[in-house]
Amino acid sequence: MPEADNNLDAKNYGIGIPQVPETMLMKGLNELDWGMKDRLARIFNRMSGHTVMLAFDHGYIMGPTSGLERMDLTIVPLIPYADCLMCTRGALRQIVPPTCNKPISLRASAGSTILTELNDECLLSMEECLRLNASMVAVMVAIGSRFEALTVRNLTTMVDQGSRYNVPVLGVTAVGKELVRDARYLSLATRVCAENGAHVIKTYYCESGFEKVTAACPVPIVIAGGKKLPEREALQMAYEAIDQGAAGVDMGRNVFQADCPTAMLQAVRRVVHDGERPEKAYEMYRQMRG
Numbered sequence: 269m270p271e272a273d274n275n276l277d278a279k280n281y282g283i284g285i286p287q288v289p290e291t292m293l294m295k296g297l298n299e300l301d302w303g304m305k306d307r308l309a310r311i312f313n314r315m316s317g318h319t320v321m322l323a324f325d326h327g328y329i330m331g332p333t334s335g336l337e338r339m340d341l342t343i344v345p346l347i348p349y350a351d352c353l354m355c356t357r358g359a360l361r362q363i364v365p366p367t368c369n370k371p372i373s374l375r376a377s378a379g380s381t382i383l384t385e386l387n388d389e390c391l392l393s394m395e396e397c398l399r400l401n402a403s404m405v406a407v408m409v410a411i412g413s414r415f416e417a418l419t420v421r422n423l424t425t426m427v428d429q430g431s432r433y434n435v436p437v438l439g440v441t442a443v444g445k446e447l448v449r450d451a452r453y454l455s456l457a458t459r460v461c462a463e464n465g466a467h468v469i470k471t472y473y474c475e476s477g478f479e480k481v482t483a484a485c486p487v488p489i490v491i492a493g494g495k496k497l498p499e500r501e502a503l504q505m506a507y508e509a510i511d512q513g514a515a516g517v518d519m520g521r522n523v524f525q526a527d528c529p530t531a532m533l534q535a536v537r538r539v540v541h542d543g544e545r546p547e548k549a550y551e552m553y554r555q556m557r558g
């Protein structure tokens with residue numbers, strides 16, 4: 269406890285040196301409160317401003333997806349190479365070691381599966397998300413589907429609760445057979461998520477006009493990988509997405525279904541954080557795969 273008497277005089281005031289406020293590297297997020305920024309800073313690399321998230325939440329709609337049958341065997345070895353883990357609360361408690369110290373983007377909406385109609389979802393409580401020390405909560409938003417209003421309401425509910433406890437919300441633009449993944453739809457869906465308060469948006473890459481999708485979205489976008497592609501093509505997609513304004517990837521199948529998932533995740537990192545060209549990243553992947 270500091271003593272009241274006989275302390276050294278305070279004299280190091282740095283007169284003439286302006287106090288420089290540190291700003292977030294990510295667009296649209298500078299005005300948030302400290303706790304919110306602290307959580308986001310765990311997810312996004314301070315130097316590159318980008319993130320490599322590893323998504324393995326597929327089981328909540330698809331059951332034992334290829335590559336996720338035994339997450340203790342396939343996902344746990346990948347954890348050291350990811351900046352953030354995107355998963356359900358079940359997977360988190362069942363297989364993610366708390367000692368791994370990785371920020372969690374917790375899937376916080378769920379409801380229907382591929383056996384019925386996707387996106388008819390309800391929410392986890394914010395209390396549960398806080399109990400699990402989530403750094404971000406992910407909510408599906410199905411713009412243009414029958415469940416549009418329900419899922420936008422889910423998003424705004426989570427944004428309200430997240431604002432209360434400084435937990436950022438990831439708006440996940442929905443998958444669905446009837447939803448076309450072109451720039452027009454993706455611009456609309458991502459912008460709607462941002463305008464309704466999502467702090468980060470997860471969406472798909474599209475080959476034509478993706479730079480317009482990122483330009484019109486006032487907060488960072490991370491891309492999902494989608495169905496498994498040849499590794500070279502997946503690295504190309506990641507490169508183009510970053511080059512056209514994405515702030516990172518939130519990839520699942522293109523990592524854990526790769527021939528060598530640890531090599532693939534490291535190659536993706538080189539593209540996302542170092543701007544490595546896809547052909548060089550692929551060469552690196554081949555060498556690491558052996």
Ligand code: 5RP
Binds near residue numbers: 440495
């Ligand atoms: C589904 C999700 C998944 O996490 C997402 O699709 C990422 O995985 P993949 O790269 O395999 O597409 O949010 O709702």
